[in-house]
Amino acid sequence: MDKIKEFAQWVMDAKKITVLTGAGMSTESGIPDFRSENGIYAQEENVEYYISEYYFKNHPVDFWHKFKRIFSLKLMGNFSPNQGHLFLKWLEDIGKKVVILTQNIDGLHEKAGSTNVVELHGTLQTATCPKCQAKYDLAFVNSHDVPRCVRTLKNGKVCNEILKPDVVLFGGMVQRFEEALQAADGSDLLIAMGTSLEVAPVNFIPSYVAAEVPHIRKVLVNKTPTKMNDVFDIVLHAGIGETVAKVQQYIADAR
Structure with a gap:
């Protein structure tokens, strides 16, 4: 099956979705x-x-x-939310329980209307x-x-x-990390978007899920390869906006 269609099907199958976002999530907003x-x-x-x-x-x-x-x-x-931020809000609108674990400090997930955002940094x-x-x-x-x-x-x-x-300044403690782990642990689908997965301890989340809760499906959307690509079931090296537009269209057509 085409990776985009498989990704869209996994979104439709999932009731609880945890999304880990990094700086690449906001570059399409100009940041x-x-x-x-x-x-x-x-x-x-x-x-x-x-x-x-x-x-x-x-x-x-x-x-x-x-x-x-x-x-x-x-x-x-x-700065305004882009198509990626709005897609995550749309997932809530169609009835998904979405928890966003963001490394970003720009507040754009809240601006987009997402209601459950854990600002780790x-x-x-x-x-x-x-x-x-x-x-x-x-x-x-x-x-x-x-x-x-x-x-x-x-x-x-x-x-x-x-x-x-x-x-969180360099040398400071990441916030709400245990809460982030619990959210990932309790989800049906983990999506990492726009993150190089270079920064600890946040980059521990996907490998923790892979090791401890292997039945959770895992998708990575990032323009460039990461050192953790092999942790994910689906890897898409593409822009977030273009990717979620295709996923959203597939879901809309299927509903």
Whole structure:
């Protein structure tokens, strides 16, 4: 059977679908990924050092200057979900239970309307005060060169602490990982989309499923080969938008 048709049939058969998404999920929205020829690593030097826990703690002002430039933070609110994001929302609309485990920090799955998104690496959409835990949105962060907390404390003074972005910085802990494993473990179908599967511990999820729950079907959609291709039952090296358009059309015709 054609791989696209088989993929579509597996989607139709599944009640619970877990989707692992990486930076390639958002490149069709205009957001650069990290590891491609034109990605963030190619354009910036020492990325992992400058957006690390260490650098924020020791050089918070310069951290924000570099963080905003690296992630084009002024533009982040202007990006829109692409066909891949909308496809995952459509799966919910046709009655599938979909859990999205995303490595992305752009918030586009939520913008698309997906209701069950586990942001393993946090989000660019907000920042939090390390001192008093007040939370601020992207508009506030973008309106200040170095965003500081403006909350008035009990002593009447303004907090004024430099905010910390709500993303997992290098050297920080991935969020909600046990929840992610449980979601994958309890699914009928695991789909990895737009991820090089290079980053630990998130790249452990497909191999864990293959070893511990081998009956779960596994599909990889990524433009380039990964070191974990052999873990998946179906591998499609193609653009996400064009792939899901074909899958969606096949499902729509079959319903």
